[in-house]
Amino acid sequence: xxxxxxxxxxxxxYGSLLALDKASIQLERGSVCGLVGMNGSGKSxxxxxxxxxxxxxxxxxxxxxxxxxxxxxxxxxxxxxxNEAVDWDFPISVREVVMTGRxxxxxxxxxxxxxxxxAVEQALAxxxxxxxxxxxxxxxxxxxxxRAFVARCIAQEANIMLLDEPFAxxxxxxxxxxxxxxxxxxDQGGSVLISTHDLHALPNLxxxxxxxxxxxxxxxxxxLVLQPENLAMAFGLDPMNRGEDA
Amino acid sequence: xxLFELLAEPLGYxxxxxxxxxxxxxxxxxxxxxxxxxLIGWSLMGDAVSHAVLPGVVLAYIVGAPFALGALVxxxxxxxxxxxxxxxxxxxxxxxIGIVFTTLFSFGLVLISVTPSHLxxxxxxxxNLLGVSAADLWQVIILGAVTFLILILKxxxxxxxxxxxxHAHALGMNPRMIGAVLLGLLAMTSVVALQxxxxxxxxxxxxxxxxxxYLLTNSFGKMLVISPALAALAGIIGVYVSYYLxxxxxxxVVLSQGAIFVLIYLFSPRQGLVAHRFAVRxxxxxxxxxx
Numbered sequence: 001x002x003x004x005x006x007x008x009x010x011x012x013x014y015g016s017l018l019a020l021d022k023a024s025i026q027l028e029r030g031s032v033c034g035l036v037g038m039n040g041s042g043k044s045x046x047x048x049x050x051x052x053x054x055x056x057x058x059x060x061x062x063x064x065x066x067x068x069x070x071x072x073x074x075x076x077x078x079x080x081x082x083n084e085a086v087d088w089d090f091p092i093s094v095r096e097v098v099m100t101g102r103x104x105x106x107x108x109x110x111x112x113x114x115x116x117x118x119a120v121e122q123a124l125a126x127x128x129x130x131x132x133x134x135x136x137x138x139x140x141x142x143x144x145x146x147r148a149f150v151a152r153c154i155a156q157e158a159n160i161m162l163l164d165e166p167f168a169x170x171x172x173x174x175x176x177x178x179x180x181x182x183x184x185x186x187d188q189g190g191s192v193l194i195s196t197h198d199l200h201a202l203p204n205l206x207x208x209x210x211x212x213x214x215x216x217x218x219x220x221x222x223x224l225v226l227q228p229e230n231l232a233m234a235f236g237l238d239p240m241n242r243g244e245d246a
Numbered sequence: 247x248x249l250f251e252l253l254a255e256p257l258g259y260x261x262x263x264x265x266x267x268x269x270x271x272x273x274x275x276x277x278x279x280x281x282x283x284x285l286i287g288w289s290l291m292g293d294a295v296s297h298a299v300l301p302g303v304v305l306a307y308i309v310g311a312p313f314a315l316g317a318l319v320x321x322x323x324x325x326x327x328x329x330x331x332x333x334x335x336x337x338x339x340x341x342x343i344g345i346v347f348t349t350l351f352s353f354g355l356v357l358i359s360v361t362p363s364h365l366x367x368x369x370x371x372x373x374n375l376l377g378v379s380a381a382d383l384w385q386v387i388i389l390g391a392v393t394f395l396i397l398i399l400k401x402x403x404x405x406x407x408x409x410x411x412x413h414a415h416a417l418g419m420n421p422r423m424i425g426a427v428l429l430g431l432l433a434m435t436s437v438v439a440l441q442x443x444x445x446x447x448x449x450x451x452x453x454x455x456x457x458x459x460y461l462l463t464n465s466f467g468k469m470l471v472i473s474p475a476l477a478a479l480a481g482i483i484g485v486y487v488s489y490y491l492x493x494x495x496x497x498x499v500v501l502s503q504g505a506i507f508v509l510i511y512l513f514s515p516r517q518g519l520v521a522h523r524f525a526v527r528x529x530x531x532x533x534x535x536x537x
Contacts, residue, residue, distance in 0.1 A: 090408070100413060136464040
């Protein structure tokens, strides 16, 4: 079976700055993988490389067995942005945001058909945002905002989901809802890659964890990867005991 | 004189009818585009492109090419130069914009001054609503219609580009291309609006209506209706007032838009300053009662 994501020996420079150093990661279908590392460890760069926003100097990237452009055009890649990357004052409703997930299924003028409306309503129901669907996107709580973007991936029918810090600014209840949702996605054959600072949530959520420090230090079972001595390699100390400060 | 006569009298003159037509077309077109410009944060870009098209228009006049072509070329040139200066030096974007558009605009001024022609500098700078010829009107109508049609047909893509260009990329679209098309339409719009209010005031018509509508609604679809409606209303008021006061027409049109913005800024039900103050006072009162 082809891998969902197969990054081999990818090296990325920004100018003279080395952002990724011969990084190799494999993500199997139907699994959740947590990407752990400090700020500046290359998490975002790895996401951008998988999405084709950044071209690696060396190495190769395969998504669903094809190049990133083909994978994007087939609608396979769903993306949940970081809080900071979203203009929360934008005059757009939750339902409209989810509808943008369907654009790949639509024609020249992106006019939604019946199937598109149905897919959006189903996605909203799955993330329990049906009641809030008409609200402007900024009028949701932190957890609801994340769920709205997860709903967009579901409506898109993306089989690979990339989530950048999905637990930042999210309360415990929403965190549990999102965790359950992502597990369901994986159980139905979808593949999920999340970058996170929230190490406590990982063992319940992820099948695998990757420790990143410009190069891949470790990839394996979350329990094993999140051992204090391993985290010390990536963070220089044990962040499990330091909470958010790490 | 009753209201009907007041409104009908200017329409007895062909130049007034043409002035009204050009104003309304330019106002609606600019207002639709302004919804995206305001949300993307391209207000200054609107200013830059609308000024930078000047040498393009003059050169097109000299070689006998369509104005729109010259404007497009120089509109894109300005955007490319701004990006170039920003990316290859330590200067920030606002400085790059300031350098590029003033230089191109000055190039246009110099070109006009050394070109023996019927081009009247004042008309280009401040607009020439009362001197619109039938040919001018047709150019405005055709250019305006084409630009308007593209904006409306591809509005969903432009809105996604403004809201989340990374998602557009993830769907296999080309966000750079969408941005380039939008800038091209900005250059075309500048040519249309140039007729009405002149180079200097185009930027007002490209920012004020979208900004006003943004303060009134949380729905982009509604913005796309409110913004051109406000702009058309302001345009008509401006033309009539200028007729009866014998004042600058382009100036009066923009002044009307500005006046409407002030009203909305103060009295918008949700975003307005007055509503905001009341809400703060009510909260304070509630707190005092609670305490």
